[in-house]
Amino acid sequence: MEVCRESIGDSETIGRRRHRSGVGRPALEGAATVTTSELDALGGRDGWQVDGQAARVHYSGAGDRYSVEYYAPNGSVLYWQVPPDDAGETAVPVARSAVPRPLRERIREDLRAAGIDPDVERRTV
Secondary structure (H helix, E strand, O other): OEEEEOOOOOEEEEOOOEOOOEEEEEEEEOOOOOHHHHHHHHHOOOOEEEEEOOOEEEEEEEEEEEEEEEOOOOOOEEEEOOOOHHHHHEEEOOOHHHHOHHHHHHHHHHHHOOOOOOHHHHHOO
8 A cells, every 4th residue: 555645635524524632522442542743743844734632544456545643642544445436435434354454563663663552553442
């Protein structure tokens, strides 16, 4: 999977679906506290962008496109499958079991490099 350099919507939109950064939502049981510097470190990794208390990166490969989001307030990672631009569809959340293993490993490595516990990637939301 390669980091997708093209923009997929604006910083508040994935495809055509609006979403929130998770601010004000209760923390998941066992969620780690993440500092601003750790979130900024994640934003410094290839392709990641920080938006408030969340960070996102876009990947494409083998004909599939994904948006991956990390939410600091509750220490969770969500995967979205992004349809082709000409499909006219909305991005949809996907189960981890449907996400290619190399992409999941890359996300865990990015979290680890930023000082965030990589096990949050495995946490069920």
